[in-house]
Amino acid sequence: MQLKSLTMNGFKSFADKTTLHFSEGMTGVIGPNGSGKSNITEAIRWAMGEQSAKSLRGERMPDVIFAGTALRKPLNRAEVTLTFDNSDHYFPKMPDEVTVTRRLFRNGESEFYLNQKACRLRDIVDLFMDSGLGRESFSIISQGRVEEIFNSKPENRRGIIEEAAGVLKYKQKKKQAEKE
Ligand code: ATP
Ligand code: MG
Helix, strand or coil, X not given: CEEEEEEEECECCECCCEEEECCCCCCCCCCCCCCCHXXXXXXXXXXXXXXXXXXHCCCCHHHHECCCECCECCCCEEXXXXXXXXXXXXXXXXXXXXXXXXXXXXXXXXXXXXXCEEECHHHHHHHHHCCCCCCCCCCCCCCXXXXXXXXXXXXXXXXXXXXXHCCHHHHHHHHHHHHC
């Protein structure tokens, strides 16, 4: 499984529709301070179902919508699409190419799509949770969180590693089964 491309439209500083294509191997993003590097990783996390506006450096979720500049009016919606190469069927029971889209309007209305079909936030969250790339996962580490990992207690650090390794879903399933 590989993230093939990311399309942002009206997300934070990406007012115009912008598509980034990722090739195999490692990708580095470079640019001056404030040019939007962190916004790129936030777009990825947002499309994967992030529900905390604070963790996206906002107060409310509509803060991710392009807020305008001196020369440009604010927009009314943000949209992000992730396209994954799934030819190895990392996401089981899914086509060779998987797309996930999240759209949010200023009035708070939001839409989610899995392979171009409308779905619930839950479906997106489950897709990534089952793949070990969950919303809270440390597969994506933002600025500042590195310190958080090093300063955390050993048992918490263990949780972080388990989440990244994809063990957490089994623990949660076990807990659920014990309850039932
Ligand atoms: P650094 O190197 O300092 O980490 P960076 O490249 O990671 O910088 P970002 O933090 O991704 O930069 O981008 C910050 C820019 O995004 C700021 O100029 C900010 O005004 C802009 N920005 C954030 N949210 C919005 C929004 N909703 N609408 C328009 N612009 C936004
Ligand atoms: Mg940054």
